[in-house]
Amino acid sequence: MDDLLWWQRGVIYQVYPRSFQDSDGDGVGDLAGIAQRLDHLVSLGVDALWLSPIQPSPMADFGYDVADYRDVDPIFGSLAEFDALVAEAHRRGLRVILDFVPNHSSDQHPWFLDSRSGRNSAKRDWYIWRDPAPGGGPPTNWLSHFGGSAWEWDAASGQYYLHSFLKQQPDLNWRNPAVRGAMEDVLRFWLDRGVDGFRIDVIWLLIKDDKFRDNPANPDWREGGNPRDRLLDLYGGDRPEVHEVIAGLRRVIDAYDDRLMIGEIYLPVQRLVAYYGEGGGGAHLPFNFQLITAPWNAGTLAGIIRDYEAALPPGGWPNWVLGNHDQPRIASRVGPAQARVAAVLLLTLRGTPTLYYGDEIGMLDVPVPPDRVRDPAERNQPGLGLGRDPQRSPMLWDTTRNAGFSSGEPWLPLGATPSVAEREAEPDSILQLYRRLIALRRADPVLRGGAIDGVAAEGSVLRFRRSLGEQQRWVVLNLGQEPAGVTLPAAALVFSTLPGRATGPVGGRFELRGHEAVILRGDA
Template identity: 40%
Template structure:
């Protein structure tokens, strides 16, 4: 295979700033061997398609050896590929092919916890005095035999599980089968840094860091205080989950976590690698994002859940979020996403029309920060309706029917219309393919000039064409009714952006000065002879300042 040149990460350590990252959920992207489960060679097969979108990098969700109780987010071997996804040689083919196409590769590292069948935990639970006895978070019970404190699991119930061999409880912020590692142990930190080194030496360009703010716990195991009802929200856990009833002061967000992140950044630095951290916190997500990305010695990017929200963002909401970022994370760097493998697809979540989908896509490509898009988002896929008997996600099974879990956003990618599995597999897909998705698959959209996929390509190309949109400064967002507006600038270039975030026409006084409308390919408006911007429903106006 001939290799096209790719800019060296070490020569361009800021490659991540303003990058567009395409998330692949490997189980559901492309099956290459007919077993109904997507795999690494399937990704290799589809990399030319991904390159055609114009993205800078891919983020591959976990493919490590795992019992798959949480579909790879329960790792039993950090340095190998689960056979269902292929082999290390297949992963090498992903790296080689992606790099030949000018695409960087980021992988999902799950460092806060392992599977309970990981050899580290198997050894740790055997006794209180073995070499890995304190590699996980163990605690004696209270005198009455109950759990050490009131911490709750995101997946429901207590975050503590009794282990009869040690006659102690172990901490699990997620499934019982996902025990939390003890980051207060330097040996644990070094072992995890070695995991990073392994994959960096194998050629990866960076990491997505799962639950980055969960790494460290309060060593005193203090109870979390209750959270007043008016402060609760369902940003990171469904409203039916009692996890929302606590203020999570002590089970995560530990100040010493920054020390570990600095060590990880030092490991990454010689490779020019970058990381994007997932900040799971319903009250302080943006603040933590600022802490974790401020300066040049911690993480490059983080994403919180403000634009993964349930209610459709209004102009005022977007302005408020960006204002909060300016307040608590002005020196940091956000990575924005509307959809991913953990939330209802945003077309359904926000009830978007095709016009609204285009507007939100264009706006995301103009906001300050980097961008993650999730496989199938470029097709406008709605959330799939998965019957209870077909559910695979333990989260959905636990809270059904009030919360149906995450399977609806994880159904297979659709490539062909005239195929019951959408061209994903020759076998029976691990989750059923939605019939509603088939008409939105890649093949018919490529042939349709109005297909959303073409808008994504145009919006990504537009972002890349203007350094001000990729990495430039931003003015505070202004709101006029349903219109949000701001400028981005870099060097001697200034770009004005206005977005009508409603299904009714809205007017706005044109910005003062000489402006050249750009972005016509994105459906942008022009200034009317009366000097007013007449924005149609879900219409942008983007203009370049004349110099």
């Protein structure tokens, strides 16, 4: 167990900077605000702080359209404030992970302005430009993730440029060695400032099909579904050559001691695990989002856990995610009662867990009226429920004005979930549950790094065993609202999500209450 690295032992906590804490009253969170709230992360027990994008941006996609990779947007602060945040985090034993958005830049980035200036631009090939199709129109049928064609016509040069997301987010050409070199230098810029790692945005999209073939129709798509899903995206990403690019990024990061590389990848598990790379030369953690998108029942989750563990390559370290800035909040997906059970699942599975800010207080998605919608995913495709504003609402700190988030008007509506201060006052609140779970995980080498087996579903009950040498832990979770009985080996109950459960020896037939999860300790 002493061989585990910090990111294998630890818990990662994602902050969406716009929504965590505003220090200057403009209604938008910032770096100084995050620094003010670091003690909350320490009290929670997490090990690393992951920041969604903070670089200068026109904010067409709220920071995922980067106009300068080597600075901080004034809305969030300055490089000096970033350095101060890193120093304060490190002083408290917290690591800092940055978002890196390499697939596309802003259309206001100097690189693209140069590239767009004409076909003879020295940076023309830094982006993906193509002539119209033989009969006119876009070069391929590829679709943007935010709706419509992935190609935008540039009348001045008579070509189209590719944008996998908004037209304000042109895709960089990662087949160009100059682009790779420039982006690797960006990583070094932040690593030299003390950053402990990167979460790399849409890493599977970095290389596109070199033949620019049309995507085939999706035979499973039905009218009324997401229009983008009507095609199978075979050629807009996940190309074999991407792994060489990722290996190059990994070499840059590995040149610095004890740093982490996370890849954002929305792919089936058999494709996902390829991003660990040959010989471990890919991402340390290709993000595993299966718990976010899975139906919440014991049989499905047992299958997901078994299949993922079986698919991992030798030496591949697992990871699990319950929530993030792109997906509905866990308490809204499964309900507040099951959110407590979900916390146990996340923090007892083998591998590195990632929390999303606010999940520790059971935050729910916040309804956003049409006149306050900010997310381009919703604005471009209204009525499909694709907007991500509801899960990006400001953190609720206390019962003062604007929940202690800002002295000004918050950029998104506030929710009605009890605040951190209110959860602090409840001895059995979900906040206290998270603290107890993280403390138990930190203190227990079996839960931190032991093997996992015996993953099984019995009706509404999901169960598995963690083991290290002769030490064993059983995790048993009732995903239903009705009581459920299970047969357990002789062991000692050490944890329950619900009050009133006595700790101590159990064995034989055991009755779980509805929405209850327990952890038991025993020896082989």
